[in-house]
Amino acid sequence: MPLVKSAPRVLENVSMLPYNTFGIDVSARYFVEINHLQEYIELVQTGNYAHVKHLFLGGGSNLLLTKDIEALVVKIQMDGIEVVDEDADHIWVKAGAGVVWHDFVCYAVDHHWAGIENMSLIPGTVGAAPMQNIGAYGVEIKDTFDHLDALNLTTMQLERFDTARCAFGYRESYFKHEGKGQYLITAVCFRLNKQVEPQTSYGAIQSVLAEKGIVNPGINDVANAVIEIRQSKLPDPKEIGNSGSFFKNPTLSAEAAAELIKGYPNIPHYPVEGSSMIKFPAGWLIEQAGWKGYRSGDAGVHAKQALVLVNYGHAKGNEIQMLSEQIKKSILEKFGVVLETEVNIL
Structure with missing residues (x-):
């Protein structure tokens, strides 16, 4: 077994109030923040928390907590966005599992990379996004997904999942069924489009653009329209x-x-x-x-x-x-x- 260098600090009896968007105040028996995959591997190698379940947490935006958590809550903070490949029509961009999803969308829009702008303002993190194949306004993760990297929690080895292996469905994936609790998603790679073909036919996007007099929308226009629609219909978790x-x-x-x-x-x-x-x-x-x-x-x-x-x-x-x-x-x-x-x- 490799020598443990410096396992991250684990806290006890931590309130989960700041870590779930429902604002439910329950307690986690153990809690740790992971900024790099190696930190989690080193934590596991200590063997100190093998007696409790490990619960991985992204943005806490798809979670309803009904009782105290008798587990080690592992808050995934792995960040970073990088271009890993490109050709004339597409660009492959990888983001760490802890990157805030909307921040990633904004990064893509700012660089004029199309394909995920309709999913603006969806709460949560990049790592959680493929787990339930998030989607909005006619677009889903699977449409631009290329692959993800995940740690096999049994072998402690990284594995790569392509679209077929993820078995995406409507708000479904392999990770919600056969693979539930068996993997820690560490990074996700998307194939985004250099050529912009905005998807505006779903929901109220077209009417919002028309109200603004936008005839030939760019991805920034679509993203702003989606944000406006979502803010008008959905409550801000910081307020409710x-x-x-x-x-x-x-x-x-x-x-x-x-x-x-x-x-x-x-x-x-x-x-x-x-x-x-x-x-x-x-x-x-x-x-x-x-x-x-x-x-x-x-x-x-x-x-x-x-x-x-x-x-x-x-x-x-x-x-x-x-x-x-x-x-x-x-x-x-x-x-x-x-x-x-x-x-x-x-």
Whole structure:
């Protein structure tokens, strides 16, 4: 076994309040910040924390904490952005897992590299992004993803994952299923476009651009439009605790979708690319069921976007979880549709 140089300092009984966007105040039994992969390897080599689970944490923006964490919380801080290759049409850019996702988007936009501008202002880190194949306004991670590097937690060796190995789906990946808890993502590489072909057909992007008199938008215009839309609809976690979209948009078979549309002719719906499935907006279902703006104590449903559950101050995680279960039951009874949570509940 290699000689341990200097394992990072591990803290005990640390409040998680600053480390989750829902603003839930629970305690982590152990807590450590990792700035370089070697620090984590050296920590493991000490063997001091082999008796507890290791919970990897990015931006804490897709997490609902319902109790104290009897584990070692490993806060991933690995940063750095570098160009690793390019040709006439594309540029390959690698970012450390701890880089803030929106900062990475801004970096790409500033350099006129296209492909991820529609995902502006999505909370979280680069390392967490491929885990659930984040997406917004017609674009997903898989569209520009090239590969990622991840530490195999059994062998402690780095492995490379290409698109096929990641098994991306709608808010899904290998790392949420077969590979769950088996890897630590350390860096992600994207193939971005030098030729700009803005995607403006989804949501309100076109109308926002039209209001500004922008006819031939660049990626900066699209990014700004997306930011404006998101800020108008979604609460700032610094002001109201939340983790963005709490539920996935449900997808139904063509037959089940036809039945739902028959009962609710005005329901919005979209075909799922590459399949016969039909996607329905969970926010619409929740709003139609009367939950938009609902509040019980400090746990509630946002007044402007029913897909977002919020903590108005001192809600406990299990109170928000209970509210989510009530909503799921309501949607099943009214529409016959099963809602799945997008947020990880611990």
